[in-house]
Amino acid sequence: METYNIPEIARNVFSVGSKDWNCRMFDSLIPLPEGTSYNSFLVKGEKKTALIDTVNPGFEEELAVKINMVSDLEKLDYLIMNHAEPDHSNAISFILEKAPNALFVTTEKGVKMAKLYHELPEDRIKIIAEGDSLDLGGKTLRFIEAPWLHWPETMFTYLPEDQILFTCDFFGAHTAQGIYDEDIEDLIPFAKRYYGEIMMPFGKMGAKALEKIKDLDIKIIAPSHGPIYKDPGRIIGPYAKWTAGKTENKALIVYVSMWGSTREMVRTIAETLLQEGVDVRMYDLAVSDIGDVARELVDSRAIILGVPTVLGGMHPVALYGASLVKALNPPAKYGVVFGSFGWGGGALKQAGEILAPLKMEIVGTHQVKGRAKEEDLKKVVEIGRELAQKMKA
Numbered sequence: 001m002e003t004y005n006i007p008e009i010a011r012n013v014f015s016v017g018s019k020d021w022n023c024r025m026f027d028s029l030i031p032l033p034e035g036t037s038y039n040s041f042l043v044k045g046e047k048k049t050a051l052i053d054t055v056n057p058g059f060e061e062e063l064a065v066k067i068n069m070v071s072d073l074e075k076l077d078y079l080i081m082n083h084a085e086p087d088h089s090n091a092i093s094f095i096l097e098k099a100p101n102a103l104f105v106t107t108e109k110g111v112k113m114a115k116l117y118h119e120l121p122e123d124r125i126k127i128i129a130e131g132d133s134l135d136l137g138g139k140t141l142r143f144i145e146a147p148w149l150h151w152p153e154t155m156f157t158y159l160p161e162d163q164i165l166f167t168c169d170f171f172g173a174h175t176a177q178g179i180y181d182e183d184i185e186d187l188i189p190f191a192k193r194y195y196g197e198i199m200m201p202f203g204k205m206g207a208k209a210l211e212k213i214k215d216l217d218i219k220i221i222a223p224s225h226g227p228i229y230k231d232p233g234r235i236i237g238p239y240a241k242w243t244a245g246k247t248e249n250k251a252l253i254v255y256v257s258m259w260g261s262t263r264e265m266v267r268t269i270a271e272t273l274l275q276e277g278v279d280v281r282m283y284d285l286a287v288s289d290i291g292d293v294a295r296e297l298v299d300s301r302a303i304i305l306g307v308p309t310v311l312g313g314m315h316p317v318a319l320y321g322a323s324l325v326k327a328l329n330p331p332a333k334y335g336v337v338f339g340s341f342g343w344g345g346g347a348l349k350q351a352g353e354i355l356a357p358l359k360m361e362i363v364g365t366h367q368v369k370g371r372a373k374e375e376d377l378k379k380v381v382e383i384g385r386e387l388a389q390k391m392k393a
């Protein structure tokens with residue numbers, strides 16, 4: 001007999017998803033130092049039962065066992081989909097097969113996205129829209145469209161009787177640890193990392209979603225990754241700051257250096273900025289966790305990129321880092337680029353082209369042939385001081 005912990009987060013509301021303790025990479029892109037969870041919630045009303053979101057490939061059987069421990073999967077009435085990404089939607093076909101009377105419930109956009117990944121029985125689709133609700137008997141599920149968090153079809157589900165907001169990826173964190181937010185002291189850095197990796201490019205949509213839910217009475221936030229918030233303010237507060245693009249007096253330095261020339265320049269600007277009272281975070285992209293970089297991008301006021309030339313362009317690792325920075329669209333106001341080359345150069349030009357679409361003012365650039373000389377490092381210090389002044393203003 002398998003043993004499972006099935007938290008009852010409110011009366012007749014069960015957390016039936018899975019913990020993926022050892023997963024170390026997500027979306028073939030994001031490192032997961034503490035694994036993750038795929039949260040799925042079963043809501044039992046007096047008349048009807050609904051499942052909100054499902055689980056990642058490989059966890060379907062566990063989901064079925066857990067549902068059957070607290071209910072009867074065969075008699076499930078509704079399968080609600082807040083988001084079509086397979087880590088939450090993968091078990092849709094599995095569940096619809098095991099629960100022959102269950103209706104698949106989502107928005108019109110949700111159906112379109114789900115059909116990209118699953119074959120859905122047409123006669124079992126129930127399309128809902130903003131403000132619609134389902135009566136389960138003593139429990140109501142109300143739907144709130146929250147598009148682009150982080151795919152076009154995303155929505156939230158609200159359970160007014162228990163004041164629970166099911167937000168899928170929004171407010172999520174990649175960690176398998178804990179059940180409730182109170183279990184993890186350093187949860188917000190994890191949530192911030194997740195925000196940087198997944199939500200930051202859609203910050204404006206995030207701000208709109210916050211505005212939409214601001215008058216809801218929320219006692220519990222139940223996201224689909226990481227712990228459930230019994231203290232919603234603990235995550236809504238930081239999200240208000242992050243989605244507004246508020247920055248700190250902090251410079252994020254990301255660089256690559258093969259023989260130390262670029263490293264000497266970024267180390268010099270780091271020391272200058274620290275002298276000037278600027279907080280500094282520095283990551284060598286060749287050995288760093290890109291999730292840490294994403295976390296620091298969320299509220300850094302300046303980004304400093306150090307990149308040597310390799311084969312006529314940027315070092316490939318720095319190219320990857322710079323492309324990611326551009327795609328994540330951080331709120332940084334100021335930028336600086338340093339580079340080193342041996343003969344023809346090319347990295348600095350390419351870095352400028354990549355970062356151009358960001359709305360950062362480039363405060364300075366400096367490139368050296370080989371190692372930086374005394375006058376080069378003086379120039380780096382000058383750029384650092386000018387940057388610090390601008391950042392304080």
Ligand SMILES: Cc1cc2nc3c(=O)[nH]c(=O)nc-3n(C[C@H](O)[C@H](O)[C@H](O)COP(=O)(O)O)c2cc1C
Nearest residue numbers: 257258259260261262308311312341342343344345
């Ligand atoms: C694999 C490799 C490829 C390079 N390709 C170029 C190049 O195409 N053009 C150039 O000007 N320098 C090139 N260089 C020279 C480096 O850009 C130069 O050594 C630079 O000072 C390295 O800076 P770093 O010590 O910060 O890595 C290359 C160096 C290496 C190791």
